[in-house]
Amino acid sequence: MTNWNDYDRPHQDLREFLERAEQAGEVQRISGADWNLEVGTLAEIVNGAKQSKAPALLFENITGYPPGYRLLSGGTNSSKRLALTLGFPVPEGPMDVVRAYRDRMLTHRPIPPRVVETGPILENIDRDDDVDIFKFPIPFLHEQDGGRYIGTDDLVIMRDPELDWINIGTYRAMAHSRNRVGLWMSPGKHGRQIREKYFKQGKPCPVLISCGHDPMLFLAGGNELRFGQSEYDYSGGHRGLPFDVVRSEVHGLPMPAHSEIVLEGEMHPGETMAEGPFGEFTGYYAGGKSEQPVVRIQRVYYRNNPILTMATPLVPPSDFSFSKCVMKAGMIWNEVERAGLGGVTGVWCHEAGGARMFNIIAIKQAYPGHSKQAGMLAANCQSGSYLGRFVVVVDDDIDPTDLFQVVWAMCTRCDPVEDIDFIRKTWSGPLDPRIARGTSTNSRAVIDACRPFDMLKDFPPVARASPEQRKKVAAKFADILAKL
Numbered sequence: 001m002t003n004w005n006d007y008d009r010p011h012q013d014l015r016e017f018l019e020r021a022e023q024a025g026e027v028q029r030i031s032g033a034d035w036n037l038e039v040g041t042l043a044e045i046v047n048g049a050k051q052s053k054a055p056a057l058l059f060e061n062i063t064g065y066p067p068g069y070r071l072l073s074g075g076t077n078s079s080k081r082l083a084l085t086l087g088f089p090v091p092e093g094p095m096d097v098v099r100a101y102r103d104r105m106l107t108h109r110p111i112p113p114r115v116v117e118t119g120p121i122l123e124n125i126d127r128d129d130d131v132d133i134f135k136f137p138i139p140f141l142h143e144q145d146g147g148r149y150i151g152t153d154d155l156v157i158m159r160d161p162e163l164d165w166i167n168i169g170t171y172r173a174m175a176h177s178r179n180r181v182g183l184w185m186s187p188g189k190h191g192r193q194i195r196e197k198y199f200k201q202g203k204p205c206p207v208l209i210s211c212g213h214d215p216m217l218f219l220a221g222g223n224e225l226r227f228g229q230s231e232y233d234y235s236g237g238h239r240g241l242p243f244d245v246v247r248s249e250v251h252g253l254p255m256p257a258h259s260e261i262v263l264e265g266e267m268h269p270g271e272t273m274a275e276g277p278f279g280e281f282t283g284y285y286a287g288g289k290s291e292q293p294v295v296r297i298q299r300v301y302y303r304n305n306p307i308l309t310m311a312t313p314l315v316p317p318s319d320f321s322f323s324k325c326v327m328k329a330g331m332i333w334n335e336v337e338r339a340g341l342g343g344v345t346g347v348w349c350h351e352a353g354g355a356r357m358f359n360i361i362a363i364k365q366a367y368p369g370h371s372k373q374a375g376m377l378a379a380n381c382q383s384g385s386y387l388g389r390f391v392v393v394v395d396d397d398i399d400p401t402d403l404f405q406v407v408w409a410m411c412t413r414c415d416p417v418e419d420i421d422f423i424r425k426t427w428s429g430p431l432d433p434r435i436a437r438g439t440s441t442n443s444r445a446v447i448d449a450c451r452p453f454d455m456l457k458d459f460p461p462v463a464r465a466s467p468e469q470r471k472k473v474a475a476k477f478a479d480i481l482a483k484l
């Protein structure tokens with residue numbers, strides 16, 4: 001087994017990351033798949049069957065495209081690939097990554113990107129009338145999608161026109177035509193807030209869309225950081241080295257020098273096209289079809305034989321849902337502690353809830369009200385807020401990743417009337433399948449499944465053999481137990 005600590009420096013780009021992941025048996029190459037539904041369906045089948053053990057899928061020789069033009073699904077979707085991305089030791093399981101993330105964040109310092117003059121992304125540049133994004137094998141992912149999506153595992157890079165910082169967010173990008181894409185940004189997202197600032201000033205909104213890059217940038221782009229924190233600086237902090245960026249030709253925006261494909265363009269106030277439907281991470285097509293702003297593409301930058309990265313939202317598990325659970329759990333853990341909470345022994349976001357809707361926080365209770373504080377913070381910290389639904393607080397003897405143990409705690413330590421609280425009008429959006437169309441807020445249930453603090457002393461003991469007793473009996477009857 002490769003030990004990721006053996007590398008003397010972080011991977012330079014997606015290609016080096018893939019080499020390292022492949023050496024560790026974490027990549028499956030697939031030749032001859034069609035961009036039209038086959039790659040998406042394969043991602044669904046493989047991740048559905050193997051879940052967090054699924055390899056990344058590297059599609060080569062895609063029907064109708066040059067052999068070297070590739071598509072990558074599931075780059076970060078295993079504990080080992082996440083550890084490789086973030087530079088953590090080889091993990092035994094997901095909680096090792098969650099703990100490593102939480103520990104890293106105790107000393108994490110942002111490192112701003114370094115502006116360089118050139119980089120592999122400038123190997124090819126298509127300008128103005130030469131732009132044709134269909135030269136890349138843009139996938140058509142799900143049968144009911146409204147079109148092909150060039151941006152799923154992408155980075156939408158924008159400059160805040162008032163506060164002058166660079167935001168990066170992962171937003172789906174639908175290919176409308178050879179030089180137009182539509183972006184779908186939910187209300188409240190930083191990218192959307194920035195776009196609205198330009199439009200309010202009556203100005204076009206410049207944008208870069210990277211469609212293949214170091215997976216560290218995808219982890220940053222696809223998860224909620226605090227407003228004003230540039231994902232470049234955050235990612236550099238994880239890497240321990242700045243990301244190299246080159247200035248784009250038209251708008252001078254910083255693009256990763258080692259990205260695979262970057263589109264540059266601008267959105268104009270009032271200019272929209274029908275976007276969607278698109279299969280979503282909750283497992284539905286709730287957002288449907290709607291008018292959304294359009295990016296007029298002015299430049300396409302790309303490496304020779306580019307790798308287009310893709311993420312396939314669908315009924316979980318998908319090719320990114322596991323990775324999102326691990327990241328979210330680490331981020332929530334870090335954020336509740338930063339808000340002052342002590343005694344946290346674990347956080348896990350379950351994949352069935354798409355890493356958002358069924359989150360668990362485990363604590364060692366220290367004072368009355370501790371568990372309520374934990375639940376409220378986990379439900380509304382930046383990483384736990386968007387499209388949340390249920391937060392369950394459990395005692396430290398419960399493994400938050402074990403659904404059976406969590407449900408047992410809910411069934412035996414939680415009195416619904418006493419221990420479930422609702423929070424109304426919380427941050428959600430059109431992708432929430434359960435809210436009325438046209439609304440953007442939902443509610444939360446915070447379920448306190450800890451033993452009540454004032455009953456701790458006389459709460460009934462757990463009826464289970466002690467570890468010593470189990471060990472003794474298991475050793476004595478080892479022959480029989482081995483045959484069972």
Ligand SMILES: Cc1cc2nc3c(=O)[nH]c(=O)nc-3n(C[C@H](O)[C@H](O)[C@H](O)COP(=O)(O)O)c2cc1C
Binds near residue numbers: 184
């Ligand atoms: C694969 C993937 C696809 C996503 N697609 C969208 C999307 O289309 N629209 C959206 O609003 N959020 C989407 N998100 C969530 C955002 O990327 C996330 O909320 C991010 O923090 C937004 O960044 P920002 O608020 O800094 O701009 C997606 C996340 C992932 C991982």
